[in-house]
Amino acid sequence: INASLSREKTILSENCQAKKSQYSEEETFYMNCRAAYLAVFKSSLENIKSKEQLCLVLQQAGRNPSQKTVNQYWTPQTTTLNFDDFCNILKKEKPATKTELLKAFLKVDTNNDGYILHTELYKILTVRGEKMTVEEVNAITKLADVNSNGKLDYNKFCKLYMTTNEQCRKTALEKLEVDSRLRRQQFGSQVETSSERATTPISKPSSRTTRKTDHKTSSRPSSAQSCKESISSTISMGTSSNTNSELIEPNTVKDWQCAQSKGCFFLEQDGEIITHKYKLYLPQRSTVYITIKPLNLSQLEGKTSPWLSVDTALYVLKENESQENLQLVSFTEARNKEMFMWKGELGSGIYWLIPFTTGCRLKKIKKQITGEAKLVYRDEDGELALTKEFKAALSDIFEMIDLDGNGLLSLEEYNFFELRTSGEKCDEEAWTVCKENFDTKKNELTRQGFMDLNLMEANDREGDPSDLWVTLLSLGYNKALEMTEACPFVIDIYAEKCKPRIKAVYLEAGSRQLNRAICKSVVNKGDAKVLDSDESIIVYTYKSDTRITSVTENKSENKVVIHVNNEQSKNCVNNRGLNIFAVEVAPKSMMVCQHVMPLKEQEEWIYNCVHSLVP
Template identity: 80%
Template sequence: MKPGILMKAVWPQVEQGVSLFTGCCVQTFCTPPLSSEWLCAQSKGCFYLEEDGEIVSHKYRLHLPQSSTVCITIKPLRLHQTEGKCCPWLSVDTVLYVLKESEPQENLQLVCCTDQQNKEMFGWKGELPSGVYWLLPFTTGCRLKKGKTAITGEAKLVYRDEDGELALTREFRAALSDIFETIDLDGNGLLSLEEYNFFELRTSGETCDEEVWAVCKENFDMKKNELTRQGFMDLNLMEANDREGDPSDLWVTLLSLGYNKALEMTEACPFVIDIYAEKCKPRIKAIYLEAGSWQLNRAICKSVVNKGDAKVMDGCENIIVYTYRTGMRITSVIENKSDNKVIVHVNNEQSRNCLSNRGLAVFAVEVAPKSMMVSQHVMPLNEQEEWLYSCVHSLLR
């Protein structure tokens, strides 16, 4: 077992091609520094689930002006309006892959990932040289996935008040307040043009320019050229008025942000990133909102290969299965060193209390020649109970 991984586990000797794990979830810890002398930068973001199951998220650039010990954490964001409500995204796993920028700019080198766990928080602490880094958030998809529960009925978004004027319902205002809190990436209580454009990009596929923002400033409440929470509410009320109370466009917005027709956020996971540095002030900025890139996939594979246990597939010396376990996550990667593509059969039928991002107990993975790819991510279905991960990889001929 790798140093620093505190997990009560047993890895018995088993036949080639079988990965076996039994244990309970015992968490490793990365505690943010308590000293006020450490400088902190923070940004929020969100994972959004697409119709095809793909996951979109913000991606960030981190600037560290000088070498320093740093602590990096990511965790699901607790929203004020959801106190006492079911918040399924709080159980979603999160991780940050940290890549250092070098010349050429697209040549990003994996530095670390936040694989130390403290409850819902995942973190990493260590030394980083000065420079520019990219922070790529990731979630396995084990828990952030399409729901199977049918929603009957539809929440009411607007109504006519006693004067016959359109108004937003209390439930819709609460949802909008949570949305505002999520898209206010720097947490200053206002929306900048850049922050608002991430919202527009997600909900309409378009962005606003400075000219449109100036018109917005004339019609909605702003402070320091940034949209207030009330201004955001009024903007949505204007959209309802434009359609004479027809909520269709409002629902397009809500559904694209992960809400269902009961105004529950079930297909999104807002998160918050904290960067603590001992010797300098770090700066973090959201740059993109997009699906996982090839850099992210490469970083995941490289991390598993560097830290995981390697097993050569029985009778196939060119096929290697790497398995990396940390906290409540297991990831396996298949490497194909041969000159031909291979199809690997994966069987999890002997696993117990396990949840795979594949959604299937048995499936096949095609791996191109001279390449590697993620086979699956696995988490416990119930973290309070013992879980058994038993996976058999075999070559389909």
């Protein structure tokens, strides 16, 4: 790679050199990630399957994770984590520095002499905080180089710790270098479960709840010069159209029966997107008209809500014998401003409606927040009260979680809120107590009751807003009380001949069914180009007026690696956050390579992508 980069430096401009320097830094990071991962697992295709494995592989990467840190990434819903999940964790969990370690020891060095008695060390490590076992502490006190006369020389221990970490890193890298193929490719892999997510700088972290497919994707690879075969796709797009003349006008369906439900896309810390999923019940065959659009909540005058620009779509799948056997019917492809829609005929039965966003516009925002919005204050009588700003946010939240839009919260609706904010459901007994203490109507919680519930929480904490902030942050709000990491939406179902019913069933990450549906829709409607001489590797490209999606199908018996280069694209943003990356596609499978949208809709955009086969 160094030789390749040296050759490129002679022909690239100064800006391009800066890019290559940045990429080189990324390559180094991912090479270190991969080296640590392969020190524990035989392949980066293997998943982390337990807390213990997660802790071990983090330690191999020079981290010293606390149990709290491990629990943050391995929740009760987690079944597996993969290589790219691991990479994203390492970006957040920086290695401990010698200075930080020394500060921790100085806090318990009462004599300030650079030593800690073994008796005190046992007391601290086995009793306080996250407790270690006696055997684990013995392993520290028996290190000859840093212990003497019943005391630990923590300066020497910190130095030994840092040296050992660095040696482990070098050993892992040396092991990686033994395999020339790994040295040439230098990338990891990731199980593909859904195309709903956006991460920076790689594409999609896998679902922390369900991970079933074998599609793979990877971080940045080596130079494209090592690629065997390639194809180029160039699509010039005008400014995104806001209307489609083929759509039926709203007044055409004014006499049809309608069912509505709201929902939301929630952005997780790791870039994963959680959303509601629905069942549609259709009692008889009918022409239906389905729409989805961002929910326009109250806004400050002159200030546009960021989620209104988030792209939305709805995939319609027919349930046959079971939930595992879902058949793609269609998706909301036509557009009118921010609304996406589909019109067609559906037979009687049960359908699944799965909301989807590419992740191009719903992603982590690095914004400097100066100061923290005030949530509560004490009035003239010394009583706690909610601030005007917090009340406005709570009112928006109420609108968002009132899924059926009747102005009241049922237990079922409230539990979607509880699952998102606390991870637990409210049972019937607790709900009865809630109804006895807060304003209700028709056995459902009113908006005022919801406000009072939050005020009670503030009173329980004597005005400490910490728990209130946990709720707000989990719902996509930042410390300035702006909802920047969520996108509420509304779904409308119109049926000509019967009364449709829609019911929110789950609040979870993208499913295997959604991934299959996206791939199938692109294969059915997209242009196909063969990437290899055996015609076993095919790249499909689907284009609408608002997005372009590419899917790679691998018909061969072996996994393949595809290098993807978007550097020549103009006014584009993709869900991966990188202009150059690679995807690893498992045998006999297909996967989404990327979603691309215009960065600025009012301007023309050019999609120029080169897919190359890496040997």
